[in-house]
Amino acid sequence: MGEIQKLSQDEMKRILKETRGKLAAQQQIIKEKKLPVIVLVEGWGASGKGTLISYLIRDLDPRFFQVIPIKSPTKEEKRKPFLCRHMENIPEAGKFVFLDSGWMEETVCDMVDSKCKGKDLKKRFHDIIMFERQLVDNGYLVLKIFVDVSKEEQKARIKGLLSDEDTSWRVGKRDQEQLEDRKKYEKAYGQFIEATNSEKAPWHVIDSAEKGLVELQVCHLLVEGIEKAIQRNEEQVQLQENPFPMVHMPKLSEVSLDKKLTREVYEKELQEAQKKLKKLHNKIYNKGIPVIIAYEGWDAAGKGGNIKRLTSALDARGFEVHPIASPDVHEKNRHYLWRFWNRLPKTGHIAIFDRTWYGRVMVERLEGFCSENDWQRAYHEINEFEKNLTDWGAVVVKFWIHIDKDTQLKRFKEREENPVKRWKITDEDWRNREKWDDYEMAVDEMIEKTSTEFAPWHIIQSNDKLFARIQAINVVIEAIEQKMEQLS
């Protein structure tokens, strides 16, 4: 934007007015095209981030944007993965979110304080790039602004703020520290920008020396960004290569389903397993290990009963079961993984998902609720999600509760005949059953493409529910024990 700097005040005003007019007009387009827009406003303390945001939103309809000031994470937030609270803040389709500031500031503070370095820092950068790419690939515009300010200018502004009691509270400890340790912060900001600059979400460093110019440049970037994003969203997203080590899995048709347990053996084994799991639950709480258990499976495969046998061994205060139905409106309007990020357990807790994020590559794929490009991309996005969880320290266990077609029919009929169970069977179940072969194909593909070494699938043989319950609980026990060994 070199030319603009040579403009006269009058010309600048004219261009500014024009650009702001465009931005105001774009609101309607954003709404129509359901474009979600994230504007990350990062930069030095007292560089005028707040003023910039106030300026940007002045012509926007307040019903279509949100400004979110982000502070350092609370204790509770620290018990979730780094990306979690940032994911929670993403806007709905057709809306703006302005972040002051976003995921940069937190990381730069961690860098300066030596809380995040070496391998951890590399991992952090990696996660951020992944996060931004996923957002863009799922239709988001991610506009990243860094407001630069010289040391002298920053000093003068901080002095100005401090001189008025109405504004002095705006100057924090960090701002003062930045003045004292300018070089250290400069280095960290620079390193962050370099490491997280990507084609899909590039950085824009704006010098705040001339006030009007910052607004003009950012306004321009926003207008341009929106235009490009709308165009881009018409195109197919290129699929990523799979970089993760995979576990070879059988096809569903190759899985035998004839294993059985007598009631007697079952009761004995269940008691033993539950006792073990109870002890482990204390241990994971103590060590702060989060556990995520994902249940998928055929209708009437016995997921509910299976989950119940697991939870009845657990301390009720340390787990949560999340039944996943079709998404609510505010969920459908966001990244499809959003509602799962929001339901992650705290460290030391267990989250059990009754149906999961794999809906994307099963029901959403088969019913056409998302595009082919969407579900094809999802395998890798989900692997990345689960990698993020296991890197965070979580144990991730995934179950496909498996039965054959005859067994399903038998159970459907039982449900219809039993008044206490009748609510469990709906017309939709029968409709899904008609698509058994399509689902089997989709499940086979899902298991093949998402059985990573860090989060493999476990196919549970559930023609005999008793056998399935023992099998599942033992898989959970083994996964936790393995984690314990790694840690000791």
Next chain:
Amino acid sequence: MGEIQKLSQDEMKRILKETRGKLAAQQQIIKEKKLPVIVLVEGWGASGKGTLISYLIRDLDPRFFQVIPIKSPTKEEKRKPFLCRHMENIPEAGKFVFLDSGWMEETVCDMVDSKCKGKDLKKRFHDIIMFERQLVDNGYLVLKIFVDVSKEEQKARIKGLLSDEDTSWRVGKRDQEQLEDRKKYEKAYGQFIEATNSEKAPWHVIDSAEKGLVELQVCHLLVEGIEKAIQRNEEQVQLQENPFPMVHMPKLSEVSLDKKLTREVYEKELQEAQKKLKKLHNKIYNKGIPVIIAYEGWDAAGKGGNIKRLTSALDARGFEVHPIASPDVHEKNRHYLWRFWNRLPKTGHIAIFDRTWYGRVMVERLEGFCSENDWQRAYHEINEFEKNLTDWGAVVVKFWIHIDKDTQLKRFKEREENPVKRWKITDEDWRNREKWDDYEMAVDEMIEKTSTEFAPWHIIQSNDKLFARIQAINVVIEAIEQKMEQLS
């Protein structure tokens, strides 16, 4: 339940099995009848609350309940009203929530620590009674259990927990303190129970001396409570008398709408008012005063533009605009005020609602989305809600943005003719217009019944949008200044 205590072990087991069977069977009824159930499990440390809950949920389908362990409030939570985080935890219709513990423990700790006493404590009790009554009146079952344990027994249990490294983390500072200061806690628990015992949500004190008996008694209470709640929900709720001082307001038809401003005067006054408001925004942030601004008004009355003139004076990091549309599924399944409690500002912040909780007595009333008893009760429930907010220290400003029928028609037509504004007008707007007279009657009644001295309505004359904007912003300024005076 005196007789049960005399039962033999065998008899007890039999009754227990029978009662648990009933509870399991009730799940379907709860689901059908859409009954939300809150079980508050309070009591001494190490009294076995966790074990009790684990027991209660063992036969429940994990998809229909949630156990929520509540700790002392975080810093963020302390920046909201006391009831806020408890309101957030209420279940959806057809589901259970077990709270370990609920709003008692927090209050008792505050009592023992002398953080809440005298007038504040009285107020706290009053709020809790109001909260529970509102829940029950809106169809909730609120079952309050206090698990009692003798000092000796508590001591023995704490010792037991401490002796095992897997369980020792369960013993907190408070538990130890309770042993040392038994009398003090006894008094506080007793006082709390007495003060918050009500017909609609009575306390049940259960002695945990005999283990099996606690479970049996609570299970029985739950079964009985569910039966009664389902019956009770068929009945009309008696309306409460209005205890609040009211402000007399004119009917809409009595409000003149002929005030106008020239563009010149408007620009000048707007600038002055925005400057003032900007300064006040700093002050309220500094003093930690929350501000809640509620916008209601006719379609096309100019709410959006009015809000924009207000927000453009504000620091973007210190306010949020909440556009309120029809509730999402998870919102519709809860107390109608739930989604507003969830959107309250933190201390020092401003929340602007573009349409509000008054939907209950306007659109929901007129479209039959709630029963007559529901909307009739709502006037008082809303007054209580707003009283709670102003008692907390909030400034509450409510606007009815008013225009006449001709002006609306003119604006509707303008919108249809202007391609940039066309999205603003829908068939629903035309349908609502046909019901103008019904709405006018409902709005008159609403304004009459909810113009309390602490949160009066302001009817804004918006035939001239310029006049309306200045009028509204000045009302906000005055309300904040008045609050400042009270504080100084």
